[in-house]
Amino acid sequence: MGTRIKDIARELGISESTVSRALSDHPKISNSTKEEVRQAANELNYQPDLIAKSLKLKQTKTIGVIISDITNPFYPEIIKGAEDVANKNSLNIFLCNSDYNRERQQNYLKVLAGKRVDGIIISPIGEKYEIINFLIKNRIPFVLIDIKPAIKIETDCVYADTEYGAYIGVKHLIELGHKKIAIINGPIVNSPCKQLKSGYMKAIEEDKIPINEKYLKECNLKTEGGYRAVKELLKLGKEEIPTAAIFISDITAIGAYDAIYESNMKIPDDFSILGYDDIPGAKYFFPPLTTVAQPKYELGETAMKLLIGEFASADNWKHKQIKILPKLIIRSSTAKPPDR
Amino acid sequence: MGTRIKDIARELGISESTVSRALSDHPKISNSTKEEVRQAANELNYQPDLIAKSLKLKQTKTIGVIISDITNPFYPEIIKGAEDVANKNSLNIFLCNSDYNRERQQNYLKVLAGKRVDGIIISPIGEKYEIINFLIKNRIPFVLIDIKPAIKIETDCVYADTEYGAYIGVKHLIELGHKKIAIINGPIVNSPCKQLKSGYMKAIEEDKIPINEKYLKECNLKTEGGYRAVKELLKLGKEEIPTAAIFISDITAIGAYDAIYESNMKIPDDFSILGYDDIPGAKYFFPPLTTVAQPKYELGETAMKLLIGEFASADNWKHKQIKILPKLIIRSSTAKPPDR
């Protein structure tokens, strides 16, 4: 239906190869024909078929990005960072939203492989070995995002140091005087969740605070997960109800607001809430949420740069694992514990 | 490098066409060879080349989605709605973020055309005729999102009735007793902005409230735009400072919180704020934001369904323009005006 190189060639009475070369400004084509070709292309509204080009050239100028929840404000900033870098390098992004669903993640992996993307940035959910195996087997360059590398794994990755983030967060709670501190975590199979726990443990143990197993909660990563977890905590004996909690994300912390208010308790007077991520809007919660800020944009930016190989110079033979430090943002959802 | 149909064919000593047909379960291929082929494909880790397939079949099973700001929580829900429908129809989404940048939008349009996507959903910024022209000229099926159709335009579109939303919002303010109501709008070229204004006007005029030109603000669609607009309003003479404002989005309304608090004023006692969108988190602002809720997920869902043609039945020759009604969510950022 549309215009092809063939059509331009016919129109001008020259060969397809000449048109192709003229369009890509090949030095061996005369300026006059180049001009003619460009004009004809314009008149005929020629749009190059990137599919055909990709097939021939074996590169798609496209990077696949798989994230787990586009609705979580944590991700859009990452995507933006990645997209900005991609654009600067005339690359495009194929965005996939696994929605915390492993099957869907697996499916997207296959689609991206089939679409022959030039590389993949993925924030993996669930067991990551199969993902890594798949990518390696299919020879797709990739960068893991927001995953702390395990010892055995040798891959490029960019991650925020959640262990450190959890540590400084819980330390902050301890300094305020809290001793009954809960942790509302996501599924512990996820790397950031693992890290959150170990940061929490480190801070708790450092201050010789006894560990209460009932304070260790796992929930799904949505608001409703946080809500339910806190509801359960509030059912404990009066003396045992924690006075503070650290959450795996601001989104789950929001659920805590709901649960606490439903019980006619006050934040932070009766319960201190420490979020994680610093999503836009956290500043305007009631009360403004104390949280650990993720370097979101930077995470996306760095991952894409790494993938593109901007960082690959002298020693690009070895995998880079880049750590970015989060920051504690103290607002008003944390305060000293109530004297019960 | 990877496995091709050719490789499977060689491996089994049969022809490529047989392999291809076996893989797609063609009835004329014997079950025994089908089984052999499937097994070999598995062993050799065959991943079909979707690029080649697309070239041949002239369809990519991909829908391009262009939105203007992935960072605005308004969009992720839309995307999710669209993606869910797409997935159910084994379609994928190629997401593009124009970032309110016309050049970038134009560029993405070209890329998507070049990538031969099967259709495009776009939330257009700036002048939409050139976009529509481009899409028609290139014979790409498309659906406009969040754009109220002008009389002359005959295209599929799905939009939330912003005029109605603004009308019920401003009515609410008037009923509270406000007479000095500002409108912090986005660039008036955008359709939702036009609608916001006319809804505002309708409500104001209905109650015979005189129009103050100084209350009609245009700003960019980010938090900082709302901040600056309100700052300017607060510089007016004491008597002239408005007592309430409706904002084009919750994101810009956030800027108002900053500006108001900087002037040591209180919300809603000194100034009522009415947002638009109902982004996740708006409920937890201080004070919780009164806002007009967009049917976001539904918007994306409907747009994709429309594009796929699920709605195309008897009368699919004419363009559908689907209107979805927003809802007023009254929280605590609006109250009766102060008696100055």
Place this chain on the structure above:
DNA sequence: TTGATTAATACAAACGATTGCATTATTATC
């Protein structure tokens, strides 16, 4: 046995670009 029918597979062209090599046209060199 022979021709017709059916089942299973193979051949080859096509999708729309790119590119190494061959070819032709033009100019330079002696």
Place this chain on the structure above:
DNA sequence: GATAATAATGCAATCGTTTGTATTAATCAA
């Protein structure tokens, strides 16, 4: 004026699929 060098263009193969049309093999009817 013949040959070499250079400039500009054309030919044809290729990327990995799919699919219409042979082709071959197997089965059946008479």
